[in-house]
Amino acid sequence: MKTFIVNNFQNWIMSIGVFVVCTLTVNAQDQPFELINEVDLPATSVKNQGRTGTCWAHATLSFLESEAIRINNEQVDLAEMYIIYKAYQAHADKYMRFHGYVNMGPGSQAWDVMNVLKENGLVPEEAMPQKNGFGSLPNHSELDKGVSAFVKAIQENRSRQFPASYWQEALEGILSAYLGEIPKSFQWKGETYTPESFAEMLGLKALNYVALTSFTHQPYHSRFVFESPDNWSQGEVYNLPFESITAFVDYALDQGYTVAWAADVSDKGFRNDKGLAIVPHKDWADLTENEVEEIWTQPVTQRAITAEMRQHHLENYATTDDHLMHIVGRATDENGTVYYKVKNSWGTNNPYDGYFYASAAYVQLKTMTLTVHKDILEGYIK
Numbered sequence: 001m002k003t004f005i006v007n008n009f010q011n012w013i014m015s016i017g018v019f020v021v022c023t024l025t026v027n028a029q030d031q032p033f034e035l036i037n038e039v040d041l042p043a044t045s046v047k048n049q050g051r052t053g054t055c056w057a058h059a060t061l062s063f064l065e066s067e068a069i070r071i072n073n074e075q076v077d078l079a080e081m082y083i084i085y086k087a088y089q090a091h092a093d094k095y096m097r098f099h100g101y102v103n104m105g106p107g108s109q110a111w112d113v114m115n116v117l118k119e120n121g122l123v124p125e126e127a128m129p130q131k132n133g134f135g136s137l138p139n140h141s142e143l144d145k146g147v148s149a150f151v152k153a154i155q156e157n158r159s160r161q162f163p164a165s166y167w168q169e170a171l172e173g174i175l176s177a178y179l180g181e182i183p184k185s186f187q188w189k190g191e192t193y194t195p196e197s198f199a200e201m202l203g204l205k206a207l208n209y210v211a212l213t214s215f216t217h218q219p220y221h222s223r224f225v226f227e228s229p230d231n232w233s234q235g236e237v238y239n240l241p242f243e244s245i246t247a248f249v250d251y252a253l254d255q256g257y258t259v260a261w262a263a264d265v266s267d268k269g270f271r272n273d274k275g276l277a278i279v280p281h282k283d284w285a286d287l288t289e290n291e292v293e294e295i296w297t298q299p300v301t302q303r304a305i306t307a308e309m310r311q312h313h314l315e316n317y318a319t320t321d322d323h324l325m326h327i328v329g330r331a332t333d334e335n336g337t338v339y340y341k342v343k344n345s346w347g348t349n350n351p352y353d354g355y356f357y358a359s360a361a362y363v364q365l366k367t368m369t370l371t372v373h374k375d376i377l378e379g380y381i382k
Helices: 055-072 080-097 110-120 141-156 164-179 195-202 244-254 289-295 307-315 360-366 374-381
Strands: 004-007 019-022 036-040 186-188 191-193 209-213 223-225 236-239 259-263 323-332 338-343 355-359 367-373
Touching (some): 055 259, 080 141, 110 209
Antiparallel strands (some): 186 191, 259 323
16 A cells, blocks of 8 residues: 655645655644544554554554454554564565565555464564654654665675575564564563464454455456555455445444555545545535535535446546555434544544544545455355
């Protein structure tokens, strides 16, 4: 996924290969119109990814943390840096094996977290806490540039005078310096675990999770390799019919299951500072200034989304693979319009303490993938 990086020192958006999104100071009176939660499932505390491209790790671990609560009633803060370390190793290996014809950067997908879970287990935050450098929040600018330059340099050196273990050990040195040492074992609540036994204790198994999407250029009810520059691991998704996007999310939430949600957040209808993501019934170009202001202060009619509209936005790049978040609930406004409660990883400085509400229309139009427990998919299809 093309990752979004939070910059707490700027109040503008710019493009420098990745996008920079600001968090804005808001007051209580800036909270939009009233939304009534109908489903509000357990989730852990909101994190702040800082100036990193790691929304995929934060969101998917948040999803797995909610799964640990659902499965074993265990409250745990999982270490993002462990996932990032292991994913970077796998990413570099893939880059080398594809002779450099794979995107090499900080972006990844939800299934890359599941691949780490499958091969390497999980660790709690206290076993591998994040490093913040000179600031109060993580900043991976040096790490990302350093890893990318190092791996590209090794790949371009085709003489291969040393075995692969040499560059792999050197990469581990870079990752350890910036992310911390990988723990072989650790203490948690008075017990000793390895990463593998810790994941087993939590009841989290990678094979229990599946990724879904809905696009018309591939057959429905089939699997295909998700077509995104950041899908370096060539992960597959299951293609559901258009009407299943929000119907499936509703089904999951009603059964007590949360959903990891990859979506486009570069749309004008997405405002983290307002705590909303919407698709007004009129085109943005056709709205007056007063109408634009009213959109964020009172309920508005949402546009009716179709499969054709959704596909068109994909084809013309109006919908891109931007950001990964965590859907934990559902709400309605006074008109009965449905919104989904979404946990973000940009800190708590917005009207809903780090959450926002995405309308059903926005989810239908801007969803890239959904990651869920396979039991929900099987139940929904039945």
